[in-house]
Amino acid sequence: MKRKEVASYAPSAPLLKSVARLPQIKHGAMHNKSVRTFSHKGHEISIATTYEVKIDGRVVHFPLTVSEDGHVQSHAIPNYSLSSAVDIVKTIVDNFPEDFEKKKPRGRRTGGQHGGHSQGHRH
Amino acid sequence: MAVTRKDIATDAAVRAKYVDGVLRLKREINPQSGLSTYDALVVWHVRAMMKMTPPTQGSRNAAHRGPVFLPWHRYLLMVYEQQLQRVLQDDSFGLPYWAWNRDGDLPPDQQTRAPVWSADCMGGSGDPVTTGPFANPNANPDKFIVRVETNSMGQLVAASRGLARNIAGDISTLPTTAQARAAVNLDAYDEPHWGVDSSTTLRNVVEGWQPDPPGMHNRVHVWIGGDMAPASSPNDPVFFLNHCNVDRLWAAWRRKYPNARYLPGANAPASLKFHRLNDVLFSVFSNAPKVSDMIDIADVYVYDTLADVL
Numbered sequence: 001m002k003r004k005e006v007a008s009y010a011p012s013a014p015l016l017k018s019v020a021r022l023p024q025i026k027h028g029a030m031h032n033k034s035v036r037t038f039s040h041k042g043h044e045i046s047i048a049t050t051y052e053v054k055i056d057g058r059v060v061h062f063p064l065t066v067s068e069d070g071h072v073q074s075h076a077i078p079n080y081s082l083s084s085a086v087d088i089v090k091t092i093v094d095n096f097p098e099d100f101e102k103k104k105p106r107g108r109r110t111g112g113q114h115g116g117h118s119q120g121h122r123h
Numbered sequence: 124m125a126v127t128r129k130d131i132a133t134d135a136a137v138r139a140k141y142v143d144g145v146l147r148l149k150r151e152i153n154p155q156s157g158l159s160t161y162d163a164l165v166v167w168h169v170r171a172m173m174k175m176t177p178p179t180q181g182s183r184n185a186a187h188r189g190p191v192f193l194p195w196h197r198y199l200l201m202v203y204e205q206q207l208q209r210v211l212q213d214d215s216f217g218l219p220y221w222a223w224n225r226d227g228d229l230p231p232d233q234q235t236r237a238p239v240w241s242a243d244c245m246g247g248s249g250d251p252v253t254t255g256p257f258a259n260p261n262a263n264p265d266k267f268i269v270r271v272e273t274n275s276m277g278q279l280v281a282a283s284r285g286l287a288r289n290i291a292g293d294i295s296t297l298p299t300t301a302q303a304r305a306a307v308n309l310d311a312y313d314e315p316h317w318g319v320d321s322s323t324t325l326r327n328v329v330e331g332w333q334p335d336p337p338g339m340h341n342r343v344h345v346w347i348g349g350d351m352a353p354a355s356s357p358n359d360p361v362f363f364l365n366h367c368n369v370d371r372l373w374a375a376w377r378r379k380y381p382n383a384r385y386l387p388g389a390n391a392p393a394s395l396k397f398h399r400l401n402d403v404l405f406s407v408f409s410n411a412p413k414v415s416d417m418i419d420i421a422d423v424y425v426y427d428t429l430a431d432v433l
Contacts, residue, residue: 001416003125003423009198009412010205012160016151018407019158019166022271022279025173032181063277065182068320071336075172075277077352078187079344081319081336091293095352096275 034066051085055093055100062092126204128371129427131219131245131364132238141219142256144207145360149267151210162270163407164203165357169279171195171405172354177394183318185405190313190387191398192330193373194417196366198404201423203363217424220367223343224432227297235291245361248292250349251285257360259285273354286359289348297346298339303432306339307375313386317395325376329369340369375429377418385418 036047051064063075064085071081072088077095082088093100129137148161158166171186183189186196204218226237240247246255253260257267262284272282306328313324319332327333331341343365344351350358357363376383389401396402403411 001412001420001423005412005416006201006205006423008410009408010202011408011410012206012209014408015163015202015206016153016160019153019163020155022156022158022281023166023170025170025278034181060275062275063181067182067318067332069333073182073319075181075184075354076273076275078172078354079331079337079341079352079356081332081341092275099275 032061032064034064036066036068038068053085053089055089056102062089064088125422126215126217126424127427128217128367128424129219130222132221134219137217137219138244140211140213140216141207141360144211144216146256146267147210148206158270160206164199165271165355166279167407168199168357169273169277169354170407173277174397174405176397183398185397187330188319188332189317189395189398190326190385191402191404191414192326193370194385194414195397195404197370197373197417197420198406198412200363200366200370201420204424218367219364220371220426221361221364222368222371222431223297223365224300224303224368227299227302231291231295234297239361239364240290245364248288248290248349250287250289252288252349257286261285269350269358271355272350272358277354279355287349288351288359291346292348294337294342294345298342300431302339303372307372307379307432309376310380310383311386312383317387317398325373329372339372340365371426371429372432374426375432378429379433385414 033048033050038045049066051062053060053062064072066072067081071083072085073081074088074092076092080088080091082091131138131141145161149159151160152158168186172184174185175181176183176185176189186192200218207218208214208216221239226234226239229237235248239245242254244255246252246258251260252258259266259268262268264283267286269282269284269286271279274280306325309323309325309328311324313326314321319327321327322333329339331338337345344356347359347361350356351362385400387395387399389399391399397405400415402414404414
Protein backbone atom coordinates (compact mmCIF):
# COMPACT_ATOMS: atom_id res chain seq x y z
CA MET A 1 0.00 0.00 0.00
CA LYS A 2 1.12 3.56 -0.73
CA ARG A 3 0.78 6.26 1.90
CA LYS A 4 -1.45 8.41 -0.30
CA GLU A 5 -3.96 5.54 -0.42
CA VAL A 6 -4.39 5.28 3.34
CA ALA A 7 -6.69 8.30 3.64
CA SER A 8 -9.22 6.76 1.27
CA TYR A 9 -9.37 3.71 3.52
CA ALA A 10 -9.74 5.67 6.77
CA PRO A 11 -12.34 8.45 6.37
CA SER A 12 -13.39 10.02 9.66
CA ALA A 13 -17.04 10.82 8.97
CA PRO A 14 -18.17 7.22 8.29
CA LEU A 15 -16.33 6.07 11.41
CA LEU A 16 -18.35 8.35 13.66
CA LYS A 17 -21.51 7.67 11.68
CA SER A 18 -21.03 3.92 12.24
CA VAL A 19 -21.94 4.40 15.91
CA ALA A 20 -25.08 6.47 15.42
CA ARG A 21 -26.65 3.63 17.37
CA LEU A 22 -25.21 0.68 19.24
CA PRO A 23 -25.25 -2.41 16.97
CA GLN A 24 -27.10 -5.44 18.29
CA ILE A 25 -25.02 -8.60 17.91
CA LYS A 26 -26.82 -11.94 17.88
CA HIS A 27 -25.24 -15.25 18.66
CA GLY A 28 -26.39 -18.50 17.13
CA ALA A 29 -26.59 -21.75 19.04
CA MET A 30 -23.79 -23.16 16.91
CA HIS A 31 -21.33 -21.00 18.79
CA ASN A 32 -21.64 -23.39 21.70
CA LYS A 33 -20.74 -26.47 19.64
CA SER A 34 -17.30 -27.56 18.49
CA VAL A 35 -16.53 -30.34 16.02
CA ARG A 36 -13.01 -31.77 15.93
CA THR A 37 -12.17 -33.98 12.95
CA PHE A 38 -8.99 -35.97 12.44
CA SER A 39 -7.55 -39.19 11.01
CA HIS A 40 -6.10 -41.98 13.13
CA LYS A 41 -4.83 -45.35 11.84
CA GLY A 42 -6.91 -45.04 8.70
CA HIS A 43 -10.08 -43.98 10.52
CA GLU A 44 -11.83 -40.66 9.95
CA ILE A 45 -12.95 -39.47 13.37
CA SER A 46 -15.25 -36.62 14.40
CA ILE A 47 -15.85 -35.45 17.96
CA ALA A 48 -18.70 -32.99 18.54
CA THR A 49 -18.70 -31.14 21.85
CA THR A 50 -21.64 -29.13 23.14
CA TYR A 51 -21.72 -27.35 26.48
CA GLU A 52 -24.77 -26.69 28.61
CA VAL A 53 -23.91 -24.29 31.38
CA LYS A 54 -26.26 -23.40 34.23
CA ILE A 55 -25.52 -20.74 36.80
CA ASP A 56 -27.81 -20.57 39.80
CA GLY A 57 -30.15 -22.91 37.95
CA ARG A 58 -30.39 -20.74 34.86
CA VAL A 59 -29.06 -21.88 31.48
CA VAL A 60 -26.57 -19.39 30.08
CA HIS A 61 -25.51 -19.45 26.43
CA PHE A 62 -21.84 -18.67 26.66
CA PRO A 63 -19.99 -18.86 23.37
CA LEU A 64 -17.66 -21.78 24.28
CA THR A 65 -15.36 -23.68 21.92
CA VAL A 66 -12.80 -26.42 22.42
CA SER A 67 -9.59 -26.64 20.39
CA GLU A 68 -7.95 -29.83 19.13
CA ASP A 69 -5.67 -30.04 22.15
CA GLY A 70 -8.67 -29.87 24.50
CA HIS A 71 -8.28 -26.28 25.67
CA VAL A 72 -11.55 -24.40 26.13
CA GLN A 73 -12.06 -20.83 24.94
CA SER A 74 -14.82 -18.22 24.84
CA HIS A 75 -15.42 -15.04 22.88
CA ALA A 76 -16.56 -13.47 26.16
CA ILE A 77 -12.88 -13.41 27.22
CA PRO A 78 -11.31 -13.97 23.81
CA ASN A 79 -7.64 -14.17 24.81
CA TYR A 80 -7.98 -16.89 27.42
CA SER A 81 -7.38 -20.56 26.64
CA LEU A 82 -7.88 -22.78 29.69
CA SER A 83 -7.57 -26.49 30.33
CA SER A 84 -11.19 -27.05 31.33
CA ALA A 85 -14.70 -25.68 30.89
CA VAL A 86 -14.82 -25.33 34.67
CA ASP A 87 -11.89 -22.91 34.63
CA ILE A 88 -13.23 -20.85 31.72
CA VAL A 89 -16.70 -20.50 33.29
CA LYS A 90 -15.13 -19.46 36.60
CA THR A 91 -13.05 -16.87 34.77
CA ILE A 92 -16.10 -15.52 32.94
CA VAL A 93 -18.00 -15.18 36.21
CA ASP A 94 -14.99 -13.40 37.72
CA ASN A 95 -14.83 -10.96 34.80
CA PHE A 96 -18.55 -10.23 34.59
CA PRO A 97 -19.84 -10.34 38.20
CA GLU A 98 -22.62 -7.91 37.37
CA ASP A 99 -24.09 -10.42 34.89
CA PHE A 100 -24.61 -13.01 37.62
CA GLU A 101 -25.78 -11.04 40.61
CA LYS A 102 -28.37 -13.12 42.42
CA LYS A 103 -30.34 -10.11 43.56
CA LYS A 104 -29.82 -6.85 41.77
CA PRO A 105 -29.86 -3.70 43.89
CA ARG A 106 -33.01 -1.65 43.40
CA GLY A 107 -32.58 1.11 40.89
CA ARG A 108 -29.34 -0.23 39.48
CA ARG A 109 -29.43 -1.10 35.80
CA THR A 110 -27.08 -3.85 34.74
CA GLY A 111 -25.98 -5.55 31.54
CA GLY A 112 -26.03 -9.34 31.41
CA GLN A 113 -28.39 -11.58 29.50
CA HIS A 114 -30.75 -8.86 28.42
CA GLY A 115 -28.23 -6.26 27.35
CA GLY A 116 -28.77 -2.75 28.58
CA HIS A 117 -26.71 -0.31 30.56
CA SER A 118 -23.89 -1.60 32.72
CA GLN A 119 -22.30 0.24 35.59
CA GLY A 120 -20.39 -2.80 36.76
CA HIS A 121 -16.64 -2.94 37.06
CA ARG A 122 -14.14 -5.18 35.38
CA HIS A 123 -12.19 -7.54 37.59
CA MET B 124 7.51 9.71 3.26
CA ALA B 125 6.76 6.95 5.74
CA VAL B 126 6.23 7.87 9.39
CA THR B 127 8.33 6.24 12.10
CA ARG B 128 6.73 4.27 14.91
CA LYS B 129 8.63 4.57 18.19
CA ASP B 130 8.75 3.01 21.66
CA ILE B 131 6.29 4.84 23.96
CA ALA B 132 8.33 3.99 27.05
CA THR B 133 11.43 5.83 25.86
CA ASP B 134 10.10 8.69 23.71
CA ALA B 135 8.44 11.40 25.81
CA ALA B 136 7.30 13.46 22.82
CA VAL B 137 5.39 10.66 21.13
CA ARG B 138 3.96 9.64 24.51
CA ALA B 139 2.50 13.11 25.09
CA LYS B 140 1.07 13.26 21.58
CA TYR B 141 -0.48 9.81 21.88
CA VAL B 142 -2.28 10.73 25.11
CA ASP B 143 -3.45 14.02 23.61
CA GLY B 144 -4.70 12.28 20.47
CA VAL B 145 -6.63 9.60 22.40
CA LEU B 146 -8.39 12.26 24.50
CA ARG B 147 -9.27 14.23 21.38
CA LEU B 148 -10.77 11.16 19.65
CA LYS B 149 -12.74 10.46 22.83
CA ARG B 150 -14.24 13.96 22.69
CA GLU B 151 -15.52 13.63 19.09
CA ILE B 152 -19.10 12.61 19.83
CA ASN B 153 -21.91 11.35 17.63
CA PRO B 154 -24.90 13.23 19.13
CA GLN B 155 -27.32 10.43 18.26
CA SER B 156 -25.60 7.83 20.40
CA GLY B 157 -23.20 9.74 22.60
CA LEU B 158 -20.39 7.51 21.33
CA SER B 159 -17.11 8.91 20.05
CA THR B 160 -14.74 8.26 17.16
CA TYR B 161 -12.55 6.31 19.61
CA ASP B 162 -15.58 4.27 20.76
CA ALA B 163 -16.33 3.45 17.11
CA LEU B 164 -13.03 1.56 16.96
CA VAL B 165 -14.10 -0.48 20.01
CA VAL B 166 -17.42 -1.32 18.35
CA TRP B 167 -15.72 -2.23 15.06
CA HIS B 168 -13.40 -4.64 16.88
CA VAL B 169 -16.33 -6.34 18.62
CA ARG B 170 -18.28 -6.65 15.37
CA ALA B 171 -15.27 -8.26 13.67
CA MET B 172 -14.84 -10.68 16.54
CA MET B 173 -18.47 -11.78 16.38
CA LYS B 174 -18.44 -12.24 12.60
CA MET B 175 -17.84 -15.99 12.38
CA THR B 176 -15.95 -17.19 9.31
CA PRO B 177 -17.61 -19.40 8.22
CA PRO B 178 -20.86 -18.78 10.15
CA THR B 179 -21.35 -22.51 10.72
CA GLN B 180 -18.67 -22.65 13.41
CA GLY B 181 -17.89 -20.66 16.53
CA SER B 182 -14.11 -20.27 16.60
CA ARG B 183 -12.53 -18.41 13.68
CA ASN B 184 -13.87 -14.90 13.09
CA ALA B 185 -13.21 -12.02 10.70
CA ALA B 186 -10.23 -10.73 12.70
CA HIS B 187 -8.99 -13.45 15.07
CA ARG B 188 -8.17 -17.12 15.40
CA GLY B 189 -7.21 -17.33 11.74
CA PRO B 190 -4.72 -16.04 9.14
CA VAL B 191 -6.20 -12.54 8.88
CA PHE B 192 -5.33 -11.75 12.50
CA LEU B 193 -2.17 -9.84 11.53
CA PRO B 194 -3.47 -8.00 8.39
CA TRP B 195 -6.79 -7.03 9.97
CA HIS B 196 -5.17 -5.51 13.03
CA ARG B 197 -2.61 -3.76 10.80
CA TYR B 198 -5.58 -2.18 9.00
CA LEU B 199 -7.18 -1.18 12.32
CA LEU B 200 -3.92 0.43 13.45
CA MET B 201 -3.54 2.30 10.15
CA VAL B 202 -7.05 3.74 10.49
CA TYR B 203 -6.34 4.66 14.11
CA GLU B 204 -3.01 6.26 13.21
CA GLN B 205 -4.72 8.24 10.44
CA GLN B 206 -7.36 9.49 12.88
CA LEU B 207 -4.71 10.46 15.42
CA GLN B 208 -2.80 12.36 12.73
CA ARG B 209 -6.02 14.21 11.85
CA VAL B 210 -6.94 15.34 15.36
CA LEU B 211 -3.31 16.17 16.19
CA GLN B 212 -2.93 18.00 12.87
CA ASP B 213 0.38 16.21 12.48
CA ASP B 214 0.93 14.04 9.41
CA SER B 215 4.29 12.95 10.77
CA PHE B 216 2.82 11.30 13.88
CA GLY B 217 3.56 7.59 14.09
CA LEU B 218 1.59 5.31 16.40
CA PRO B 219 3.87 4.25 19.27
CA TYR B 220 4.42 0.66 20.31
CA TRP B 221 4.98 -0.87 23.74
CA ALA B 222 7.85 -3.36 23.59
CA TRP B 223 6.30 -5.72 26.14
CA ASN B 224 8.92 -8.30 25.29
CA ARG B 225 11.56 -6.07 26.90
CA ASP B 226 9.45 -5.68 30.06
CA GLY B 227 8.95 -9.45 29.97
CA ASP B 228 12.69 -9.87 30.43
CA LEU B 229 12.45 -8.15 33.84
CA PRO B 230 11.77 -10.02 37.11
CA PRO B 231 7.99 -10.39 37.63
CA ASP B 232 7.73 -7.78 40.39
CA GLN B 233 9.50 -5.22 38.20
CA GLN B 234 7.24 -5.86 35.20
CA THR B 235 4.28 -4.28 36.98
CA ARG B 236 6.41 -1.21 37.75
CA ALA B 237 7.80 -0.74 34.23
CA PRO B 238 7.80 2.83 32.82
CA VAL B 239 4.72 2.27 30.64
CA TRP B 240 2.57 2.06 33.81
CA SER B 241 3.83 5.30 35.31
CA ALA B 242 1.51 8.26 35.89
CA ASP B 243 3.09 10.19 33.02
CA CYS B 244 2.55 7.34 30.57
CA MET B 245 -0.47 4.95 30.59
CA GLY B 246 -1.16 5.00 34.34
CA GLY B 247 -1.40 1.93 36.55
CA SER B 248 -3.71 -0.84 37.65
CA GLY B 249 -7.07 -0.53 39.41
CA ASP B 250 -10.83 -0.88 39.13
CA PRO B 251 -11.10 1.87 38.27
CA VAL B 252 -7.63 3.07 37.32
CA THR B 253 -6.67 5.99 39.57
CA THR B 254 -3.37 7.19 38.09
CA GLY B 255 -2.29 8.52 34.72
CA PRO B 256 -3.99 10.42 31.90
CA PHE B 257 -6.94 8.01 31.58
CA ALA B 258 -7.81 7.82 35.28
CA ASN B 259 -11.43 8.77 35.96
CA PRO B 260 -12.48 7.15 39.23
CA ASN B 261 -15.61 9.28 39.56
CA ALA B 262 -16.79 8.55 36.01
CA ASN B 263 -16.78 12.20 35.02
CA PRO B 264 -18.32 12.23 31.52
CA ASP B 265 -15.96 14.99 30.43
CA LYS B 266 -12.89 12.84 31.06
CA PHE B 267 -11.75 9.50 29.60
CA ILE B 268 -14.73 7.23 30.16
CA VAL B 269 -15.74 3.75 29.02
CA ARG B 270 -19.03 4.15 27.13
CA VAL B 271 -19.47 0.73 25.54
CA GLU B 272 -18.39 -2.77 26.52
CA THR B 273 -19.23 -6.42 25.95
CA ASN B 274 -21.02 -8.63 28.47
CA SER B 275 -20.55 -12.34 29.21
CA MET B 276 -22.50 -13.20 26.05
CA GLY B 277 -20.22 -11.07 23.90
CA GLN B 278 -23.02 -8.57 23.30
CA LEU B 279 -22.39 -4.84 23.14
CA VAL B 280 -23.88 -2.88 26.04
CA ALA B 281 -23.62 0.74 27.08
CA ALA B 282 -21.42 1.69 30.03
CA SER B 283 -20.46 4.79 31.98
CA ARG B 284 -17.43 4.17 34.17
CA GLY B 285 -13.70 4.62 34.50
CA LEU B 286 -11.16 2.36 32.83
CA ALA B 287 -10.26 -0.86 34.68
CA ARG B 288 -7.03 -2.88 34.79
CA ASN B 289 -6.04 -5.89 36.86
CA ILE B 290 -2.34 -6.03 36.03
CA ALA B 291 -0.72 -9.40 36.77
CA GLY B 292 -3.93 -10.52 38.43
CA ASP B 293 -4.58 -13.62 36.33
CA ILE B 294 -1.03 -14.32 35.12
CA SER B 295 2.25 -13.13 36.59
CA THR B 296 4.55 -12.52 33.62
CA LEU B 297 4.68 -11.00 30.15
CA PRO B 298 6.13 -12.71 27.05
CA THR B 299 9.93 -12.48 26.81
CA THR B 300 12.25 -11.33 24.05
CA ALA B 301 13.46 -14.91 23.60
CA GLN B 302 9.86 -16.00 22.96
CA ALA B 303 9.32 -13.14 20.53
CA ARG B 304 12.47 -14.08 18.60
CA ALA B 305 11.40 -17.73 18.53
CA ALA B 306 8.09 -16.70 16.96
CA VAL B 307 9.78 -14.46 14.37
CA ASN B 308 12.13 -17.35 13.56
CA LEU B 309 9.26 -19.54 12.31
CA ASP B 310 9.40 -19.56 8.50
CA ALA B 311 5.73 -20.43 7.79
CA TYR B 312 3.05 -17.74 8.04
CA ASP B 313 0.09 -20.07 8.61
CA GLU B 314 -1.09 -23.56 7.68
CA PRO B 315 -4.23 -25.70 7.42
CA HIS B 316 -6.47 -25.95 9.44
CA TRP B 317 -6.06 -22.15 9.77
CA GLY B 318 -7.12 -22.16 13.39
CA VAL B 319 -5.61 -22.17 16.88
CA ASP B 320 -3.68 -25.44 16.96
CA SER B 321 -0.40 -24.87 15.12
CA SER B 322 2.82 -24.44 17.10
CA THR B 323 4.95 -23.90 14.00
CA THR B 324 3.45 -20.84 12.29
CA LEU B 325 4.09 -17.15 12.88
CA ARG B 326 0.45 -16.09 12.99
CA ASN B 327 -0.78 -18.61 15.52
CA VAL B 328 2.24 -18.33 17.81
CA VAL B 329 2.19 -14.52 17.75
CA GLU B 330 -1.56 -14.46 18.33
CA GLY B 331 -0.79 -16.66 21.32
CA TRP B 332 -2.76 -19.89 20.99
CA GLN B 333 0.30 -22.16 20.95
CA PRO B 334 2.54 -23.28 22.57
CA ASP B 335 1.53 -23.17 26.23
CA PRO B 336 -1.35 -20.67 25.95
CA PRO B 337 -1.79 -17.88 26.62
CA GLY B 338 1.29 -16.72 24.76
CA MET B 339 2.50 -13.50 23.13
CA HIS B 340 -0.41 -11.20 22.15
CA ASN B 341 -3.01 -13.16 24.16
CA ARG B 342 -0.74 -13.20 27.20
CA VAL B 343 -0.46 -9.41 27.15
CA HIS B 344 -4.26 -9.08 27.19
CA VAL B 345 -4.59 -11.56 30.06
CA TRP B 346 -1.70 -10.03 32.02
CA ILE B 347 -3.30 -6.55 31.93
CA GLY B 348 -6.84 -7.85 32.53
CA GLY B 349 -9.76 -5.54 33.35
CA ASP B 350 -10.93 -3.86 30.17
CA MET B 351 -8.26 -5.75 28.20
CA ALA B 352 -10.06 -9.06 28.92
CA PRO B 353 -13.35 -8.88 26.95
CA ALA B 354 -14.00 -8.38 23.22
CA SER B 355 -14.24 -4.63 23.87
CA SER B 356 -10.52 -4.54 24.77
CA PRO B 357 -9.72 -1.49 22.56
CA ASN B 358 -11.35 0.47 25.40
CA ASP B 359 -7.88 0.52 26.95
CA PRO B 360 -5.53 2.71 24.87
CA VAL B 361 -2.81 0.15 25.71
CA PHE B 362 -4.64 -2.23 23.34
CA PHE B 363 -3.20 -0.33 20.39
CA LEU B 364 0.30 -0.24 21.89
CA ASN B 365 0.15 -4.02 22.31
CA HIS B 366 -0.97 -4.54 18.73
CA CYS B 367 1.64 -2.14 17.43
CA ASN B 368 4.29 -4.38 18.99
CA VAL B 369 2.56 -7.42 17.50
CA ASP B 370 2.69 -5.66 14.13
CA ARG B 371 6.39 -4.95 14.74
CA LEU B 372 6.96 -8.71 15.09
CA TRP B 373 5.28 -9.26 11.73
CA ALA B 374 7.48 -6.54 10.22
CA ALA B 375 10.55 -8.29 11.68
CA TRP B 376 9.39 -11.60 10.21
CA ARG B 377 8.99 -9.95 6.80
CA ARG B 378 12.56 -8.70 7.03
CA LYS B 379 13.83 -12.13 8.05
CA TYR B 380 11.85 -14.01 5.40
CA PRO B 381 11.27 -11.51 2.55
CA ASN B 382 10.19 -14.25 0.15
CA ALA B 383 7.79 -16.03 2.52
CA ARG B 384 4.18 -15.94 1.38
CA TYR B 385 0.99 -14.95 3.16
CA LEU B 386 -1.34 -17.95 3.33
CA PRO B 387 -4.04 -18.90 2.41
CA GLY B 388 -3.90 -17.76 -1.21
CA ALA B 389 -6.67 -16.26 -3.29
CA ASN B 390 -7.96 -19.64 -4.48
CA ALA B 391 -8.61 -21.11 -1.03
CA PRO B 392 -12.16 -22.34 -0.28
CA ALA B 393 -15.02 -19.92 0.40
CA SER B 394 -15.13 -21.17 3.99
CA LEU B 395 -12.02 -19.01 4.50
CA LYS B 396 -13.74 -15.80 3.42
CA PHE B 397 -12.10 -12.71 4.99
CA HIS B 398 -8.83 -14.64 5.44
CA ARG B 399 -7.71 -15.24 1.83
CA LEU B 400 -5.07 -13.10 0.16
CA ASN B 401 -7.45 -11.18 -2.10
CA ASP B 402 -10.38 -10.90 0.31
CA VAL B 403 -11.60 -7.48 1.40
CA LEU B 404 -11.00 -6.93 5.11
CA PHE B 405 -14.01 -6.76 7.43
CA SER B 406 -14.75 -3.07 7.87
CA VAL B 407 -17.26 -0.41 8.82
CA PHE B 408 -16.20 1.49 5.68
CA SER B 409 -17.59 0.81 2.21
CA ASN B 410 -14.12 1.25 0.73
CA ALA B 411 -11.98 -1.29 2.55
CA PRO B 412 -8.58 -2.63 1.50
CA LYS B 413 -7.74 -6.24 0.74
CA VAL B 414 -5.57 -8.55 2.80
CA SER B 415 -2.93 -8.23 0.07
CA ASP B 416 -2.83 -4.44 0.60
CA MET B 417 -1.53 -5.03 4.13
CA ILE B 418 1.57 -7.01 3.17
CA ASP B 419 3.91 -4.25 2.00
CA ILE B 420 3.50 -1.09 4.09
CA ALA B 421 7.03 0.33 3.85
CA ASP B 422 5.66 3.47 2.17
CA VAL B 423 3.24 4.11 5.06
CA TYR B 424 5.32 3.53 8.20
CA VAL B 425 8.51 1.95 9.52
CA TYR B 426 9.65 0.95 13.02
CA ASP B 427 12.56 2.67 14.69
CA THR B 428 14.06 -0.74 15.44
CA LEU B 429 13.41 -4.41 14.85
CA ALA B 430 16.80 -5.51 16.18
CA ASP B 431 15.61 -6.78 19.55
CA VAL B 432 13.18 -9.29 18.02
CA LEU B 433 15.34 -10.52 15.13
